[in-house]
Amino acid sequence: MARCIDLSDVQAAIDVVERDGCVILKGFSSHEDVQKVNKDAEPYLKAIFQDHVSKSIPLGTARCSRLFGRSTTAREKWLQQPALNAILEHFLGTTTISYNSDDIIKTSPILSASTTMDIRPGEKAQKLHRDDFIWQQTHTVQTTYKPGADVGMGLIVAGVDTTAENGATRFVPGSHLWGHDQHPTDDQAVPAELKVGEAFLFLSSTAHGGGANSTTKNRTAHGFFFCRAYIRPEENHYLWWKEDEVRSWSRDAQRQAGYVLDIPFIGHCDEVDPIERFRASGSGIFPGP
Numbered sequence: 331m332a333r334c335i336d337l338s339d340v341q342a343a344i345d346v347v348e349r350d351g352c353v354i355l356k357g358f359s360s361h362e363d364v365q366k367v368n369k370d371a372e373p374y375l376k377a378i379f380q381d382h383v384s385k386s387i388p389l390g391t392a393r394c395s396r397l398f399g400r401s402t403t404a405r406e407k408w409l410q411q412p413a414l415n416a417i418l419e420h421f422l423g424t425t426t427i428s429y430n431s432d433d434i435i436k437t438s439p440i441l442s443a444s445t446t447m448d449i450r451p452g453e454k455a456q457k458l459h460r461d462d463f464i465w466q467q468t469h470t471v472q473t474t475y476k477p478g479a480d481v482g483m484g485l486i487v488a489g490v491d492t493t494a495e496n497g498a499t500r501f502v503p504g505s506h507l508w509g510h511d512q513h514p515t516d517d518q519a520v521p522a523e524l525k526v527g528e529a530f531l532f533l534s535s536t537a538h539g540g541g542a543n544s545t546t547k548n549r550t551a552h553g554f555f556f557c558r559a560y561i562r563p564e565e566n567h568y569l570w571w572k573e574d575e576v577r578s579w580s581r582d583a584q585r586q587a588g589y590v591l592d593i594p595f596i597g598h599c600d601e602v603d604p605i606e607r608f609r610a611s612g613s614g615i616f617p618g619p
């Protein structure tokens with residue numbers, strides 16, 4: 331099992347993550363707030379398309395992407411907790427001294443993705459993976475954790491109690507220290523079982539995956555994924571350009587500006603190529619309710 335630490339004990343949580351690659355945070359949410367977020371996500375939960383791009387997500391997992399915008403409770407309460415942000419800052423904050431002056435350059439982690447993952451009864455287990463493969467990260471073997479080694483972290487908040495039977499996230503303890511050539515096997519994975527109110531926080535280098543659901547009820551969990559702030563272009567094109575302007579560009583130019591879905595699934599828009607989504611919408615780059 332994963333070690334459990336109270337969210338308020340920031341240093342203890344950091345120590346466990348450095349040692350195991352992950353930690354269960356107790357006291358992350360009230361039961362009432364979990365019910366609120368479950369309700370916020372519910373109308374958007376839908377089975378993902380056959381041609382979905384996130385090939386590693388089994389098809390029997392319904393998702394609600396863009397949860398950050400869809401749930402005030404998740405965005406303004408869960409993710410603004412100082413203790414959570416202190417842990418994220420420890421692992422993903424970046425401080426450098428400028429090359430040509432003594433200026434200190436400091437950035438804090440940003441949200442990379444947020445999605446509810448509702449594993450339906452009968453679903454098989456997700457393949458064990460390291461989330462940072464989407465950023466083409468490779469790793470060399472470490473004996474002890476080197477601060478700075480990771481570019482991302484994941485946070486999975488229980489929407490219901492999660493168990494080995496209903497698909498609790500499985501993880502491989504210590505796999506954040508593995509080299510790129512070491513691959514996890516299912517027998518090395520242990521379930522991070524969560525009670526409602528708890529959350530599972532892990533480095534994006536830690537091998538993990540959603541479990542199989544052999545029960546008759548859904549395994550609802552809300553995932554928030556963070557990355558270092560420099561994992562983005564200098565100009566914020568997506569905010570700046572209007573839909574009609576982008577539509578008028580050549581496909582090559584759209585791709586160059588980042589309107590592209592790269593393999594395995596970086597840059598997607600609701601699990602779809604952004605340009606397909608964009609063309610289908612007719613109004614607004616980010617369509618839908």
Ligand SMILES: O=C(O)CCC(=O)C(=O)O
Nearest residue numbers: 447498499538539540541
């Ligand atoms: O559903 C889970 O427990 C984990 C999902 C996951 O690993 C992912 O979406 O990358």
Ligand SMILES: [Fe+2]
Nearest residue numbers: 459461538539
């Ligand atoms: Fe993952």
